[in-house]
Amino acid sequence: MNALQKISDFFMTPAMKLIMIVAALLFPFVAGNEYQIYVMALAFVWAIAVYGMNIITGLCGQLNLAHGGFFAIGAYTLAILTVDHGWPFWWAFVAAGVSGALLGFLAGVVSLRLKEHYFAIFTLCVGFIIYLLIDKWEELTHGALGIINIPAPSGFGLVDFTETTPFYYLALVFMVLSIWLAARIANSLLGRSFRAIRISDELAASLGINLMRNKVLAFVLSTTYASVAGALYAGMVRFIGPAEADVVHTFDMITFLLVGGIGTLMGPLFGTLAITWLTQSLQFLEEYRMIVFGPLLVVLVIFFPRGVVGTFLTWRGRRLAAVQETAKKESASEKKPQPNKAVTPRNQEAGNHA
Amino acid sequence: AETVTIGFTGPLSGGAALYGQNTLEGLQMAAREINNKGGFKVGDETYEINLVSLDDKYAPSQAAVNGKRLVQQYNAPVIFTPHSGGTFALQAFNQRDDFLVMSYTSVPTVTEKGNELTVRIPPTFTGYMKPFTKIAMAENGKKVAIANATHDYAKYWTKAFVPTWEAMGGTVVADNPMDYNKSADFYTGVSKVLAEKPDVLFIGGASEPTALVAKQARQLGFKGGFVIMDQAKMGEMSKIIGGYKMLEGSVGVVPLTMYEEQGAKDFVAKYHKQNDGKDPTTEVAYNYFAMHTVIQAMKEAGTVADSKAIRAAMGDALKNLAEEHNPYGVTEIDAKGGMMADPNIATVKKGGTVELQRISEVLGE
Amino acid sequence: MLQLNEVEARYGSFKALEKVSMTVGEGELVVLLGANGAGKSTLFNTISGLLKPTAGKISLNGKDVTGLKPSGLVQSGVVQCPEGRKLFPEMSVLKNLMLGAYVHRRDKAAIKKTLDQVLALFPILDEKKDHPAGSLSGGQQQMVAIGRAMMGRPKLLLLDEPSLGLAPLVVKQMFETIKGINEQGTTVLLAEQNAFAALKIAHRAYVIENGRLVMEGDKDAMLGNEDIRKAYIGA
Amino acid sequence: MDLFMQQVLNGLTLGSIYGLVALGLTLVYGILHVPNFAHGALYMVGAYVSYVIMVDFGANYWLAMLGAAGAVALLAVLCERLVFNPLRHAPPIHDKIAAIGIMLFLEALVQMHWGAEFRRMPTPYTGIVEFAGLTMPAQRILIIVGAFSLMAVLHLFLKKTMTGSTIVAMAQNREGAFLVGIDANRVAMMTFAISGVLAAVGATLFAPINLVYPAMGHLLIMKAFVIIILGGMGSIPGAIVGGLIIGFAEAFGGFYISTDYKDIIAFALLVVILSIKPTGLFTKGVR
């Protein structure tokens, strides 16, 4: 086993998770300035939404282009309830999650009847309808004017979430929870049902999986993630307008997902952080940065279609299989019983969707 | 020499890029001017301006990120932003992080909510309501149809305009705003409002699409006049539709090039020289003025870092600002941070001649 | 007519063909036998240009055609009827057949003649000629695929498991048809698992295993070979 | 009644342009199964090229249209070669992302070169035609006539010529097309070229009554997508009929209901139609 392999194994261990969490906890202390903490916190918020997208698109295989719309629904629910109706932040926050789930259910029931590209473009239109409603329904949403003075999450007198660093930790907590739940789902029987649907509707149905129920569940989960992220976002930026529902955000999220590795567990986080920091560092190019970013995107999907994490996992999966093969051959030649299960590291199979 | 960093966050790409770039251009022009003269003096120290501009694509959240960056990483005491959304997003933390927001928007709410470190650069649009109404009624009649744009700024305008019009005895016969930036075609919308036979059409968005709306209204047989929201500049419109003939009976604002005042003339001449005879936009002129004002205020306050002191010195800065740096002749800033001016408004008379009047003249004050 | 010289093909790092050398003479009907995954289709796709060989040389009538595009090979008279049919599912059966004659598109009269032959061979296609090809059953689609290949009036016809998914009666007719096509002067290279039936109509055969040609011989030698009988005929 | 007829004409104008742009999109979708999000950017580039040829080189309108068609066709072919062809085996999401990459790039490039400002494209056809109480600027008539003639030509080309059939064939099975001797790469390039031509001609027809600016393709591409899923993706009559449906929905919805809500009307229509027929209006029942 060479060094590269050892390192790659290390990436899969619980110790690695611990290191990542510790690094995240320490980040505000090592960050050069508050701006970096702010960007990181914002990236965490986006990452939550991207994890949602990963459930419907990565696991279940349905490209949902209304995702940004549900992000906006979360943000607007929070903003309207707190600003116009005086709800306390956390109540409104829960309501945002619930409204994301309910509206997701409605949209899911209608749009999931369509398949493949039809579903994708139909949801693109659903997203646009959400945008139009936010923009036009002035009585409810303040229309094009947007909503100002959204309160920050209340810290119950203990912490002040208008400060960047406390908010960073808040976002971190929500993100870790999101990843944790996403991992749970992905590695459970539920996640397996979703993946079966991704392979083929016909196959999944013949395995006794109720297509509509599972797809709607995945869709609702994803919209809930999106609207929770949106609500956090509203509490962070504290001003929102219809632009929040622009498809551009959906495209951004797909990019994050793809760069990190669609359908993998750490891909969404990796992709979101990588692209967020990349765009920040390309700021010096100002309006010309898309001239760099556009082709970069193209190159990426051509040469690393599985994203960074996906490429890593496939490579590692192959290697593990090869290792087992040799182990088996050796043991066979030594005429020992096959150490089949002993060799299989527990996280091997988790790794494939991890 | 030392440098002082001035920040900018605005749309430099995407649909609003032109607008953002125009505002930035004004800032750059002023900064260049000052730096070329070897900087400016505060106390004993000479400073040069380092203008750092970041793109936010008109997105408030990106404006907030940029704001954080400009403050934390570049230590900018002053940040310019040319949109209300960006202003609101910056206002979430500008007092805590201690920087001055220089907001180029005429939306009144940016200074009405009591933020102490915000300056609104242009006058609010509410000043135009009465004179526009008065002139339009006199030239054309009392029935107005609303066919302006749908973005936030246009909405604010409509909200202020309709009550004024009605209070002065007019009626609104049709209300059908249209998305000027996204619509493929205005024929449908325009024919809808014209079906109600208005005397006056209230239009306005960016100059170019506004010109198209006016043109299509004429093509569909509209004979009355237009009230043109201040975002559109008649001069720029006239380039699209070939002169002022089509705008007969209209009231609106004109570009700086038509101003008679010396400050305006000086600025226009300077700009022409630097840009091969291209006309300066309002955005360029106001932001040029604003940058000079900020620097003047720093001089008055004796500090380049203390944003509160700089804000406090704004009033004095305006008084002592050189005329050539103040093309619009702004003289005062109100307690909440709004600049006050008495801009020219223009009426297009029969035959396409343009008549200029100060707001105060129209209202007879 | 066709000559392969130490041809090699890969899928990524996996070597699917290794040093394959074979010849097919003018007017011959040669069968390629091999188990699942032995490399028959890979070899066919390499000959027809769908796959580029990574080494070796392919020549046709003495002319080097290695690495030529499929369209070029069809021009020179090599037409493949692929495994998995590859029809145009939403076009009518007739249009599918017509497109088979794409390279002869200027010769309207000849196309008409070939078309009549094909429809006579597969009367069901005449019945279904206005139906979209995708709505046909598996076997009917196979007929369209063979018919389409014949419309190209090939000099060398590559048939990749034409009996796959066909009813026994049709399989029998199919082999007779292939024989007929061959007897009318078309050289045929046929990949089959149905070894017995294939050998009966063939002149010669090759056996491929794991990407390597392991045996070759004429019809009688093959039919008499004990190993072959055991491995491929199952009798 | 006049007003009604006026809306019919407006609907026709819009519908014919929408249809033209959607056609290019649907053709490309047919060949590569790529929803080409960059199509709107091609349209935009088409408008700029025409503009430059007319304003900077002083050439005639039709020459400008020709030049734009050529340039955009070339650009589209380049996209096919450099981006979509290498991605043809990739999962569908990847093409979409790549298309977005192209779109961002083209917009940034145009903006770098020509700036973000609105430009006005001149046209020699500035007259106004009036008959039976209807006012119709000449350019609008040109749009309708031009768009529909181009559609008719395209239809004949695809249906009646062997070369046209190769496009349809390849849309249905790439390898199958290879095997009958169709040079599939050439067909793919040809299709992209045609889509480029359609976009550029559409832009040159439509820009004179509108404005030229880097973001001009955004809403149009959105509408074009609505149209092609409404009509059935890959379906040519679907694109044309879909274009007209949306054009009329906007004209009538905008007039009789509200101009501000006309986009909602178009999208609501989509939801209703797809709820009834999930594969669009013109897809056959086979796969």
Next chain:
Amino acid sequence: MLKINNLTKRFGGLAAVNNVSIEFEANKINAIIGPNGAGKSTFFNLVAGAMAPTEGSIEYQGMDITGMACDRIARLGIARTFQTTSLFDESTVLDNLIVGHRLRTQSRLWDVIINSKRLRDEEKKCRSRAQEVLDFVGLSHIGHRITADISQEEKKRVAFALALATDPELVLLDEPAGGINPEETENLASLIRKMVEHGVTVCLIEHKMDMIMSLADKIMVLDHGEKIAEGTPEQIRNNPVVIEAYLGSDDDAAA
């Protein structure tokens, strides 16, 4: 076990399955043969619930399942394989099979969130079931391989295992031996026999007459959507109608 009454499926004007009635007994191998386009696959689709019949009824273990959704029918114990099966390429073979037993489990989202004991037990159960069926089809040695890397033929057996993982009482196999050489066909036949020994009823579409004749307890012959014969292999082999429509008189080619 399975009772079909006057089953008809029409596509537009074409009756792909036309007025077919038949009864299949439990624990037997039932074969369906017929010329191409006879309606065999359509028949399977109807039984499995992938399509709703135009007319007629399907009774399974005394229960009317006509028009029932695919997934419910699967839960009642009917599993199937497809002529071409796609699998999750990036996972290991074993991993692909675990979901096969999902329909025998109860866990919901809530179990996933709290990681309930039920969920853990059920996951264990699914995993061991996957291992079992993998052993059953003789692929336990490749359980750890990435599915993309296994051979085409192995993939077919994985698909087979997947159907078995649902704990079916009746499996519908659509041309399982298509494109498989005689030796492997023989292995597959023994596998099918083994399944029946383990209490599974098999319904099989196949063109390979050898296999059918040696395996089947009962054969139904379809032609143009209609049942033209039904009986033991012996009866079918000698049925003149069948010979005329399908087998042909010379059975050389069918070898």
